[in-house]
Amino acid sequence: MRSDTDRCRLIAAASMLLLPPLVLLTRGDYPGRSLLKETLSMLTLGAFFLLFGQFLLGRGARFAPEGIRFGRLLNLHKIIGYSVVSLLLVHPFLIVLPRAFEGGVSPGDALMQILTTLDSLGVVLGMVSWVLMLVIGATSLLRARLGLDYRTWRLLHALLSVLLVVVASWHAIELGRHTDAAVALLVVMLACAAVLVVIRQAVYDYSNPLSQTRGARP
Amino acid sequence: MKAPHENNGMSRRRFLTLAGGTAGAATLAAMGMAPGWGENRAAFDPDNMDQKTHQTDVLVIGGGMAGLFAAVKAHDAGARVVVLSKGRLGASGQTPFAKGIFAFDAREAGMSLDAFVAEVSRSALGTNNPVYTRQMAEHSAARVAELRDWGFFDSPLCNKAFSRPMEARGIPLIERVMVTHLIEHEGRIAGAAGFTLDDGHLIQVSAKSVVLCTGAGGFKPNGFPICDLTHDGTVMAYRIGAKVTGKEWNDGHPGQAQNPAACFDGWHGMFERKPDVTGVDVRHDLGVELNYVAYTKGAPLPPGPPDRLLGRLDGGPSRPRGFDRPHGPPPPGGGWLTGGPIHRPPLPGADGGAGGGPGGDKGPPGMRGAPVGGSSAGMAIHKSEGLVPINDRCESNIPGLYAAGDALGSYMAGAIYTQIGSSLAGSAVQGAVAGEAAAGYSRGVPMPSVPADKLAQVENEMLAPLRREAGYGPAWVTQTLQGVMIPNFVLYIKKESMLNAALAYIEELRDHHLPMLCAGDLHELRLAHETANMILSAEMKLRASLMRKESRCSHFRIDYPEMDDANWQAWINIHQGADGQMRLEKQPFDRWPA
Amino acid sequence: MAISSIDGCIGCGTCVQSCPTDVIRMDPRTGKAFIQYVADCQICHLCRMYCPVDAISITPDKSIPVVVSWG
Ligand SMILES: Cc1cc2nc3c(=O)[nH]c(=O)nc-3n(C[C@H](O)[C@H](O)[C@H](O)COP(=O)(O)OP(=O)(O)OC[C@H]3O[C@@H](n4cnc5c(N)ncnc54)[C@H](O)[C@@H]3O)c2cc1C
Ligand code: SF4
Ligand code: SF4
Numbered sequence: 062m063r064s065d066t067d068r069c070r071l072i073a074a075a076s077m078l079l080l081p082p083l084v085l086l087t088r089g090d091y092p093g094r095s096l097l098k099e100t101l102s103m104l105t106l107g108a109f110f111l112l113f114g115q116f117l118l119g120r121g122a123r124f125a126p127e128g129i130r131f132g133r134l135l136n137l138h139k140i141i142g143y144s145v146v147s148l149l150l151v152h153p154f155l156i157v158l159p160r161a162f163e164g165g166v167s168p169g170d171a172l173m174q175i176l177t178t179l180d181s182l183g184v185v186l187g188m189v190s191w192v193l194m195l196v197i198g199a200t201s202l203l204r205a206r207l208g209l210d211y212r213t214w215r216l217l218h219a220l221l222s223v224l225l226v227v228v229a230s231w232h233a234i235e236l237g238r239h240t241d242a243a244v245a246l247l248v249v250m251l252a253c254a255a256v257l258v259v260i261r262q263a264v265y266d267y268s269n270p271l272s273q274t275r276g277a278r279p
Numbered sequence: 280m281k282a283p284h285e286n287n288g289m290s291r292r293r294f295l296t297l298a299g300g301t302a303g304a305a306t307l308a309a310m311g312m313a314p315g316w317g318e319n320r321a322a323f324d325p326d327n328m329d330q331k332t333h334q335t336d337v338l339v340i341g342g343g344m345a346g347l348f349a350a351v352k353a354h355d356a357g358a359r360v361v362v363l364s365k366g367r368l369g370a371s372g373q374t375p376f377a378k379g380i381f382a383f384d385a386r387e388a389g390m391s392l393d394a395f396v397a398e399v400s401r402s403a404l405g406t407n408n409p410v411y412t413r414q415m416a417e418h419s420a421a422r423v424a425e426l427r428d429w430g431f432f433d434s435p436l437c438n439k440a441f442s443r444p445m446e447a448r449g450i451p452l453i454e455r456v457m458v459t460h461l462i463e464h465e466g467r468i469a470g471a472a473g474f475t476l477d478d479g480h481l482i483q484v485s486a487k488s489v490v491l492c493t494g495a496g497g498f499k500p501n502g503f504p505i506c507d508l509t510h511d512g513t514v515m516a517y518r519i520g521a522k523v524t525g526k527e528w529n530d531g532h533p534g535q536a537q538n539p540a541a542c543f544d545g546w547h548g549m550f551e552r553k554p555d556v557t558g559v560d561v562r563h564d565l566g567v568e569l570n571y572v573a574y575t576k577g578a579p580l581p582p583g584p585p586d587r588l589l590g591r592l593d594g595g596p597s598r599p600r601g602f603d604r605p606h607g608p609p610p611p612g613g614g615w616l617t618g619g620p621i622h623r624p625p626l627p628g629a630d631g632g633a634g635g636g637p638g639g640d641k642g643p644p645g646m647r648g649a650p651v652g653g654s655s656a657g658m659a660i661h662k663s664e665g666l667v668p669i670n671d672r673c674e675s676n677i678p679g680l681y682a683a684g685d686a687l688g689s690y691m692a693g694a695i696y697t698q699i700g701s702s703l704a705g706s707a708v709q710g711a712v713a714g715e716a717a718a719g720y721s722r723g724v725p726m727p728s729v730p731a732d733k734l735a736q737v738e739n740e741m742l743a744p745l746r747r748e749a750g751y752g753p754a755w756v757t758q759t760l761q762g763v764m765i766p767n768f769v770l771y772i773k774k775e776s777m778l779n780a781a782l783a784y785i786e787e788l789r790d791h792h793l794p795m796l797c798a799g800d801l802h803e804l805r806l807a808h809e810t811a812n813m814i815l816s817a818e819m820k821l822r823a824s825l826m827r828k829e830s831r832c833s834h835f836r837i838d839y840p841e842m843d844d845a846n847w848q849a850w851i852n853i854h855q856g857a858d859g860q861m862r863l864e865k866q867p868f869d870r871w872p873a
Numbered sequence: 874m875a876i877s878s879i880d881g882c883i884g885c886g887t888c889v890q891s892c893p894t895d896v897i898r899m900d901p902r903t904g905k906a907f908i909q910y911v912a913d914c915q916i917c918h919l920c921r922m923y924c925p926v927d928a929i930s931i932t933p934d935k936s937i938p939v940v941v942s943w944g
Contacts, residue, residue: 098927156926164435164551165922174925178885181904238881238928370891370919436922438891454890476895501935506915507893540875541933543918550918754912755944802895802910 079107097162101155102238108148109233111141112226116255119222120215120262139201146198149229150191183235190229197221219259226255325745328474333451333484335361336721337714338471340458340512341492342366343374344703345684347441348422348710349490349717354448356718361484362452363473365493365805366507368445369437372494373661373685374703376504376542376550379557381700382423383416388559392416395559402563402602403693405848405868406663406832410671411691414712415705422707423556435551456482457805458511460737461489461680462729463519468679469727471515472737476801481738485729487721488679490713491516491666492706495658495685498761498813502534502654504542504550509809510657510816512686516666517815521675522854522872524688525664526816527823527834529771531567534654536579545654557700563602564696565660566833570652570771571595574837579649596835597842656765657816660833661702662691667852667872673713676872679724681717683709690850694832744807750797753806757813760788764817773824774838782821788814818861823851826863874936875914881928882906888920888929896920912938 094102118138153175157168166174178184197218200207204214230252234245337353339346342364354360365371385391390398396413426432430440445452458473470485493512497505517523535545543550572595573580658664665688666675673681673689684706691705692698744750763784764770769777793811798804829843830836849865852872856862866872876896879888882905889897889906897920898909906928908914914935921929 159927164548164553165927166436166925167434170439171925174885174887175883178883178925181884184883236881236883238926366893367890370923371893375893375919376917436919438923455895477889477898504893504915504917506913507895538933538935540935541916543916543931544933551922752944754938755941758938758940802913805895806913 079110095159098159101158104148105152105155106239108145108152109229110251111145112149112229113251113255115142115145116222116226116258142201143198146194149194150198153187153191181236183232186228186232186235190225190232193221193225193228197225219263223256223259226252325742328742329478329480331480331482333361333482334486334726335359335484336487337361337717338363338484338486338489339492339714340364340471340489341372341494341684341686342368342441342452342454343372343492343494343684344377344706345494345686345710345713346490346492347444348707349492349681349683349714350450350452351444351448352711352714353490353718354450354714356715358718358721360450360714361486362445362450363456363458363471363482363484364452364454365457365476365511367438367454368452369439369441371507373505373508374706375437376546377703378549378552378554379700379703380419380423380426380554380707381415381698381704382420382556382558384420384558390559395561398561399693399697402561402599402697403690403695404599404831404842405693406690406695406850407693407697408668408690408868411662411668411689411705411709412693414671415691415701415708418708418711419701419704422704422711426707432554432556435553437554453482457808458482458493458515459741459808461491461515461519462733462737463677464727464729464733466678467724467727468519468677469729472734472741474741474801474804476805479801481741483734483737485727487724487726488681488717490673490710490717491680491682491686492684492710492713493686495661495664496812496816497655497657498764498817499757499809500654500656500658500761500765501540502542502545502651503532503658505655505658508658509812510664511809511812512682513665514812514815516675516677516680516682517819517853517855519677520855521677521680522667522852523665523819524667524850524852524866525659525690525694525823526819526853527827527851528659528663528694529567529833530655530658530660531565531570531652531771531833532655533569533650533652536649536651539651539654554703560699561697562699563598563832566596566695567771567835568596569650570767571835573652574767574772578651594837594840596830596833597840652767652771653765656761656770657813657820660692660694660696661685662687662689662705663694663833664688667866669872671712672716673709674716674720679717679720681713681720683713687713688850694834741808742804744796744798744804747795747797750795751792753796753798753803753810756788756792756796756810757806759792760785760810760813760817763788764820770820771835773834773836775825778821778825782818782825785814785817785821789818819853822861822863823853826851874932874934875911875916876908876920876929877932878930879906879908879928880930881926883926883928885925887923887925891923892920893917912936 115138118134118141153172157171157175160166160168160171175184200209200214200217209217230248233248234240237244240248336358337360339350339353339360339362342362346362346364347368350360350362369375383392383395388395392413395416396409399412400407400409426440429443431437434440455476456473457476458471460472462469462471468486468489470483471489472481472483474481491512494508495505496508496510496513497503499506499509513523538544569580662685665686666682667688668674669676673683673687675682685702687709689705689709692701763781769781793814796807796810798807824834827834827847828836828839829847830840831842831847848868850868852864852866854862884899884904884906886899886906889899894913894915896908896910896914897906899905900907916931916933916935918931921927921931
């Protein structure tokens with residue numbers, strides 16, 4: 062019973078994050094593309110917006126809807142985190158993938174062209190985000206093996222995540238196919254919210270030394 | 280017309296043309312171009328453009344199939360080479376859209392080289408130059424093999440494959456240069472000049488020899504991807520005294536009634552296909568039969584294979600015996616050369632008119648929807664128009680000036696499409712021949728030094744449209760020219776009175792509007808020169824069409840519907856007389872120019 | 874209206890080079906490609922096929938300038 066309510070709330074929370082972009086997409090006047098391309102775009106967009114939700118599901122969870130246990134949230138945080146990061150790591154390849162099924166530049170050549178367009182701020186931001194995601198993913202997966210103690214890792218994770226959310230948002234605003242003014246505004250707002258959550262958590266931790274030993278352990 | 284340096288990017292004239300009505304304004308809004316559009320300011324002063332000069336043995340102009348092979352083979356023959364091209368290598372001109380390339384293989388064809396040449400000549404009603412027909416077939420397989428090595432057949436886009444041999448040899452390539460002038464000095468070629476489209480540099484190349492690979496052209500027609508080609512090479516060469524041929528012939532590709540300007544859609548995805556190789560299959564295709572049917576029966580022409588629906592018509596273009604039906608199998612033996620009589624075919628055949636690509640069977644599968652005419656308006660059959668060769672080495676009558684591919688009036692295929700895929704193959708073969716010949720020529724001559732005042736004059740002419748305070752916009756002049764030239768009853772179904780009437784219009788454009796063409800930025804400067812070239816091409820087309828008082832292959836005179844072998848076993852060459860007037864003369868089919 | 878929009882451009886400049894009729898230019902302010910001379914688009918799709926991120930949309934219709942007595 063209890064877990065059912067949890068689930069409902071979680072689904073509600075997740076759709077809160079996914080709905081706005083989807084609404085924007087259907088509302089927007091974007092040129093029609095093939096089903097494959099639209100699907101890939103949607104997946105990428107969904108993954109990107111879920112990124113923001115991660116800040117609420119992490120230790121920021123204390124601000125999440127009441128009555129959901131931290132442990133469950135952190136589990137969810139992990140599941141979403143690993144899948145979203147994997148998807149966004151292949152995002153550059155997904156962009157060029159449809160070229161394999163149509164006439165035009167080949168996927169390999171297209172990727173090379175993208176990776177060599179280094180005078181484009183958006184491309185560089187994308188590359189930085191990609192590396193950040195890789196590091197965030199790897200340090201989470203291999204924390205124990207890397208011998209990172211929990212609190213160091215937690216700090217690192219928070220810092221890298223904030224950096225990522227800023228750089229990735231900038232990248233999405235700079236290059237996003239579906240980024241018009243409304244989407245850009247939404248992204249900025251969500252990014253600000255995410256950063257605020259982390260700052261608030263830090264302030265809380267600072268003013269409340271006890272919390273530094275009490276954090277839920279993953 | 281504002282002075283260019285005050286120009287806010289979108290010239291007033293362009294704005295007026297586009298936004299001439301509320302519909303236009305609505306279109307602009309719909310395009311969402313309000314703030315960004317026209318942002319690319321012509322932020323340069325025509326009196327203060329950067330000069331870039333180059334020196335080379337062989338200058339190749341054009342980055343299509345012919346230009347590629349000219350550059351590569353001239354380099355391999357030991358010459359220093361520079362390539363200038365209005366568009367990107369392998370992504371401009373007609374080369375990007377051709378998907379079938381011919382390779383002659385006697386064994387596979389079950390036909391000797393001699394038999395092949397004879398068969399083409401039979402279909403071409405004598406209009407082909409058998410020397411070039413043979414040369415094309417003879418070298419085609421070797422060129423195809425090289426293309427295969429470079430990866431030409433691996434992608435629908437050819438820039439990468441074309442770049443490979445260029446980069447391997449380190450051949451300098453300057454793209455997006457509009458060449459406006461060939462420079463002649465002391466009776467021979469001395470180089471060329473133009474300007475870059477992006478940063479507005481003046482480019483001047485001193486060269487011992489020049490290979491024109493500038494392709495053919497048209498009147499910026501809707502429905503054929505040749506709007507970047509306006510016979511620039513031909514007209515530049517004509518202005519310095521070269522002989523030009525083939526202006527009376529017509530390419531008869533139809534378009535489709537629905538969205539006639541959409542080339543990509545009209546070819547039903549063919550542009551996205553990888554190229555492949557075609558074998559021997561001699562035809563008599565894509566003349567003006569469909570235009571004749573539309574002229575006599577009226578529009579719309581029913582979709583589908585036209586011969587089935589339209590049945591026989593009296594009169595109209597005739598076909599050589601054995602080529603009665605488009606794509607029909609040639610009969611064994613006989614032919615026009617041995618005096619076989621001509622008779623009229625059912626019009627127009629199966630997939631002939633609406634089907635195959637120019638010189639290729641890779642055409643759109645029956646271009647669905649009612650066909651409309653004029654899609655390639657202003658263009659002749661590939662290789663039938665261009666500079667007159669004085670020998671089999673692609674040499675023009677101006678020492679050091681060579682031409683290859685669609686820029687050379689080699690009559691390789693004749694004045695009608697005869698062999699699938701031979702257009703692309705011919706450009707490759709002739710490019711190689713011309714490149715080698717130019718390299719050989721440049722070994723024996725010193726680097727020309729052109730006097731400064733001549734260069735100053737060239738620069739003046741080039742930039743004049745930018746300096747004019749008032750005048751006529753190239754887009755408007757082009758539109759007017761199209762209105763005069765493209766109608767079926769002027770361009771395709773010809774008669775004396777209409778040709779003369781059109782000529783009066785074109786002379787007006789030539790004498791009054793051409794000298795007043797103006798441009799607000801580099802894009803318009805290019806358009807201004809292209810428009811001037813189209814006006815001269817139109818005049819050539821009308822005069823040659825008036826002169827040829829017979830019908831043959833893709834030239835049809837409704838007032839002279841018969842072929843006249845007594846008077847017209849001849850090509851028409853055009854050159855500029857000492858008085859600046861256009862002069863036309865005959866050159867017998869079996870002879871090189873005098 | 875021929876080439877109709879560019880979305881998701883990374884500013885590589887390939888389409889500017891690959892357009893035979895010089896329709897597209899780079900906007901120096903944004904570093905991205907934009908449609909500058911749409912009237913000259915020949916609807917050949919080369920720009921779209923060469924674009925590494927498939928950013929370019931093209932429609933089959935074309936708006937032709939209205940007829941005026943001089944221009
Ligand atoms: C839609 C279509 C389908 C076709 N299909 C086939 C086919 O299946 N098989 C076949 O054999 N043929 C086909 N053809 C014909 C074939 O494409 C041409 O005959 C051939 O490609 C011509 O090559 P080229 O190098 O001579 O000229 P082009 O390829 O036309 O090249 C001309 C070059 O000159 C440059 N240039 C022009 N003017 C200037 C200037 N003023 N300054 C600088 N540079 C300039 C251009 O930018 C371009 O790079 C087709 C043509 C079209 C349009
Ligand atoms: S090719 Fe594509 S990514 Fe590159 S500049 Fe053009 S639209 Fe932008
Ligand atoms: S469709 Fe062709 S003409 Fe139009 S912008 Fe693209 S490349 Fe240029």
